[in-house]
Amino acid sequence: MKILVPVKRVLDYNVKVRVKSDQSGVDLANVKMSMNPFDEIAVEEATRLKEKGVATEIVAVSIGPAQAKDTIITALTIGADRGILIQTDQDVEPLAVAKLLKAVAETEKPDLIIMGKQAIDGDNNATGQMLSTLLDWPQATFASKVVVENGEAQVTREVDGGLQTLGVKLPAVITTDLRLNEPRYASLPNIMKAKKKPLETKTVADYGVDVTPRLKVLKVTEPPKRSAGKKLADAAELVANLKSAGVL
């Protein structure tokens, strides 16, 4: 069984996000970039399926600038077998990413695509759903547990009311939630092996996908500063306040 894992290079989760002074977007100059944490969970899950003997090959694919190669190497270090970088310096929107991944899926023919439910930069939470629709494959999003058996994936999902378990026929798209697993720490031998694994570089044109942006960013601003709180005398005053705010 082959698993495809898309991985994205994003602002490191420890970095304090700063907005560019012209409000055109987030300032990415000279800040640390890492693999999207949800994608790391996806690679880890695929690797565990391979270690259990369920999967036989893991292909990591990234769409982004030349440095996204480092992100693929991180995936190869965790356990992916080979990587594909679709190199572009353009900002690629979720729909275009989904179209590119669909094209990759058509050539690679994976049995399963495991991907992050969202990337921590745009927080769109859209690509997995779009990809499954474009491929016309079943989807199971926000996975907190995955069991693959007899051509089917049993996926436990985190939903508002609690946990829901779906059975999806393969091939399928699964998107990961935070509690699915805890990614391992890289081992030194695996770091050394990673750079010897195959890594292909492609262009957007190779897949014939139009990635022209369809959305227009008007402006990006910092969230408003939290204003100071109010100290209340007692519970009665709290209730009164909640009532006047229309909460109660």
Place this chain on the structure above:
Amino acid sequence: MAYVAPVRDYQFLFENVFKTDQYSNLKGFADADAGTVAAILEEAAKFAEEVVHPINITGDKEGCTLDPITHEVTAPKGYKEAYKALTEAGWTALSGDPQYGGQGLPHFVNTAFSEMLSGASSAFGMYPGLTEGAISALTAGGTQAQKDLYLPKLISGEWSGTMNLTEPHCGTDLGLLRTKAVPNGDGSYKITGQKIWISAGEHDFTSNICHLVLARLEGAPAGVKGISLFLVPKFIPDADGNPGERNSLQCAGLEHKMGIHGNSTCVMMYDEAKGFLLGAENEGLKIMFYMMNNARFGVGLQGLAIGHAALVAANQFAKDRLQGRALTGPKSPELPADSILVHPDVRRMLLESRALIEGGRAFLAWVSLQADLAHVSEDEKEREKASDYMGLLTPVIKAYLTDKGLKVTQDAMQVHGGSGFTEHFPASQYMRDVRITLIYEGTNGVQALDLVGRKLPSKGGRALQTFLGEIDSYIAAEEADTKVPAYIKALKDTKAKLFDGTMWLMQNGMGNPDAAAAGSLDYLHLFGLTCTAYMWARMAKEAQAQIDAGATDPFFDTKLKIGRVFLERILPDAEAHLIKMKAGSDGLMALTDDQF
């Protein structure tokens, strides 16, 4: 106040300053290209910050415990698991010989990893650190059979190692050593005696512990000429090399101490324990010196590593602590007070510390590169030079970096104000942990004597001449069109002082050894300042070159600002050290014992 590993600094040193890719033809270096080293630094940092650092404070509070009946020692909670993670991830094998299962990467990479490990938890880092020392002694003095049996298990971390020199009456002066060795007739020996303060002497996370023990054979010459080295395993390996019969040795007590509580400091009793000779009879010190040199480098590294960790905490504290107003007018009028970063005195402490740490780190990385070149350079002259440098500079690394590590840690505590004195902040633990680095592995005073009495005169002063020659050529090559003239001038001045001090020693120390000894630590500091001035000149050159080439990464601008603090506020100490050493010993020796 979390630990943050110096990833970017090492990247800069390896890639821009020392350009380690130029050595890619050398054994082990091909695998250590800039890209791979960058990946290793990132993952090492993650391991140190997330797996090791969390057990640092808890380990300090809990300490080690000795079971009075079984004599087994339990390390603090979490140590065993962290050690397992460390070995499973293959970190202990980083620079190990591939013939014995090591990864075979150069020492300079291991140095970066070790600083991160030690900075995240110095007490924890000592366990694998001592094993590394044991590996170097076995590599130098073991028979092929001993290497085949022990090295793979030590390199993988499955077994650990210790170093047993000290006895109750015998610390600095190893000639007083009494532990006795008697041949069994089958090639092995019976070892009997008491060793004290043996770091990592007993613990619960490896299936065997290999003690390297200095002892005296019956009838051996008195003093240091009659000392032999033995490998005394806790469990005697059976025919298959697995831990077999329990040897008759045990931990009789744990020391209560000021710091490094997570490391077990053991009284070790050997009662006719079975030991195996390493190297020739009566020549044990020669081999033990491989372990001691490795450990001295490691202790210098530890001083720097703790200093860095303390500085990280102080920087974070200073940014958050609001107290007082900037003298030039409020910086944050909307807040009740400005952050203490506005005060020049707070900046003095933080930035002098940073200048010491970053210069010291470059010095450490440069010397670790010499350790590689001494082994794998294809040019015999370069191997000789690198090996001379290792001899000459090891005492400087040990004493200079630990003295400065203490200064930095102390300033980090001062920045914390009263909070630093309480146990709610990490500053006090760093203060307690760093203090031992000036003492063990030969006190800093003894390092200075080693530098002046042994390393300078060795081989007719060849090492020192080569070193001073390298600095002269560097100045000559750069002087005409350097973009960082202040650094070249400072290097020239400091080197001249070192030369002056050396001449003074030659003229005054030969006839009066007390005079040489009295000034030896000042001379060592002058030496350390010259080395770090050389490092700062090289760092400033590369940072300036990056800026001139249009780099926008603020790292380079910051580097030059820190370098300026080094030139203005650290380097002037050179003058005082020179004046003090030239005062000689008369003033110190003038008092009679009764006057103390």
